[in-house]
Amino acid sequence: MSDQHLRKIDEWRWEIPPTGRMRVPGLLYTSEKLLRRMGADEGPRQVANVAHLPGIVTASLAMPDMHWGYGFPIGGVAAFDLDEGIVSPGGVGYDINCGCRLMTTRLRLQDVRERIPALVTALFQNVPSGVGSRGPLKLSPKEERQVLIEGASWAVRHGYGTEADLEATEDGGAMAGADPEKVSDRALLRGKEQLGTLGSGNHFLEIEVVEELFDETAAAAFGLAPGQICVLIHSGSRGLGYQVCDDYLAQMVKHVGEIGIALPDRQLACARLNSDRGRDYLAAMACAANYAWTNRQLLMHRTRETFEKTLGMGPRELGMRLLYDVCHNIAKIETLPVEGKEVRLCVHRKGATRAFPPGHPDVPAAYRKAGQPVLIPGDMGTGSYVLAGTQRAFTETFGSACHGAGRVMSRTQATKSCRGRSIPREMAERGVIVMASGRGTLQEEIPEAYKNLDDVVEVVHRAGLSRKVAKLRTLGCIKG
Template structure:
């Protein structure tokens, strides 16, 4: 990206001044090196988002930002329904409520190393993964609607976990306002056999060890210590979320002119928040969030079964679950006044700071756990929402490493079998149904997640708590 078009406001904050159709400025949180490495398309997309009706404060980009559909991935924007604001399906993305949940195991590195191969095989046998993967759960029409309304609460009631899990899930496991009737029959059909599956792409279930602690107080609040083994699950709403995005983007593009909306890019298709279309999309999108929360809950149940088969008595309590492809209705202070806003986070994680009313009591003093997935074979991170992050970026932070090259280019450069062998030599066991998928997710196809996390930390979005090093990765 051409830095001459930006104004540096701090070591890790860059301003894109409002020009042309932009209603507000753009703001990028990243180091000079990360900004310079960003595609020029990211700047263009930030400017386009900044021109949408009813946008508040600024169009933000996180340190892992890269080109996406409509919004840049790593994009954050908030809209006021009472000020002509819109909801954009392109601002949520196709993998609605893709997110990360992290589980404690109570095990130490030495415990797992003795049986690591057996654990990898047990997890791979129980966790359906890959393109078109299906599970053992088949949802009829009534159960599908109940799942879309109930989210992880539905899953717990069906026997896939306990009420204790719900206390550590964003929105306590269920987003209000979901409308299964706003979800197409095709979307429901695609999801009918996909509950409890990882899917493909960058989704994974990973066994990790806490390799370094950076914030002792936050780590203690989260129950983490060096040498602890944890499990992280990264996935979303599978085919249902993709179909919801497809359905509503098509409808929003057609309806935009009649709503008086001139789109700078068809991929930014949107609808007024107060319109019938906007309300239907919100109902469908919230159903997609609940689908993802239920999916991760079922995967948690399957992971617990695999661990119990290798380490009898291990329980895997939930540390936290948070999404990074959503639009949430939240209260934020803008220019000294509290306003109810619809915050789009696409490839950006909610990161509420200390004292926020929505945090579990045990995390209130240190801030929300912010779960950051690394690329395959590299570190993941646990951060804590920083004080002041709500004023800086509506309580948002990065979500991962961010791609540095296309999947096609990654496949041209690397072979899956060679990557599996190379990682095994480093003590990281990969289990995947697709060597092609492994090649697409080569570690060097992504940005340096450490640099991304450093920028989030030093920009005041979320502070570093712990680094997690992979041991076993079940890869879609």
């Protein structure tokens, strides 16, 4: 275990009492079981480090999928006062608006069981993935700027989707305040050829089946039924987002020294929210977020086409509909309750998902009674959960829940443990067809490299940060 002192509050919460220059306590949502598995992970120390940042409100939070990141922990949530507080590119992460998109279909498992291998193969051929893959579009510099401003609606305007897709996307697929002038030429260059690509590493596209419902009313509102075939996409802003983070982080490392903010880790470099530098970063970050939403919209369109062609079906028969799209690496200005008062804050979610409650105006009308859909993917081939946001998350965790299973094994450990094993064969034995561009990726992403998804989701559910709605099981997966 990390050297950080943890004080148990109740079954699902542990506090890191403020010491030294911590401005607020740390608060971990976890369980005895997950804490035991965390071993020497430095996540808790990073939770404490985040608590040093100026203008942090209430507590530095960690979700149950927390693990050692760089700067902020993965699974970290922190909110900052708009006058006193900061924005930190490292608190968003390199993959700005990395997120998940879940689509439902009219298909039932019994109808397509035999066609899953053909679908996985066709998706692998049609969806560009892997290191250095190029997208299907050749964007002019002018068009690329439009993508950064318009987000997913750019894709819909060009025929890659429908208005209904935008309604089912966080922020309608376009974050306000995006200014391409704040994005460097390097970032624009990297983004130009990668739109519509999945990426590599932990990014994936999965065919899943709804296995279990926990909340039938919410499931009905979300359009989920047992045995239904769904598709989950996990991808982000590709090289454009990485470069935006890299550019601003380097500037802010210099800048924090000049304005006299002492940091326990340089990766936490930041700028005041009310400074030009802070505003410039947010404008560039919004561009990257919009790029990511456009990217996932294009990936979804390609998936729709591939299903239709492979199964010889029309759009109506297939009925591929976007259930929801959420981001899990972002900083957003949101109005949230703090000590009973509504306050505007800058919420950093680094490997954490927004989980807004029933009745919130930002939740799509069709889901407003149930709460915002929260999409939690698991490790490769396990499946995923759909949850619904709660009032408790809104008041306790700045409207946030976890984002995945969370790693427990480093990539090198995972690769070592794969010597002499065939991962595709092991996955096939579990009934999951996997295709990947790089052999290394499969080894780094083996299921045992991650926490047990059921354990993580159970904490979120029992702590009341989101309600379990459905569990989905993986049938096929493509990875970069």
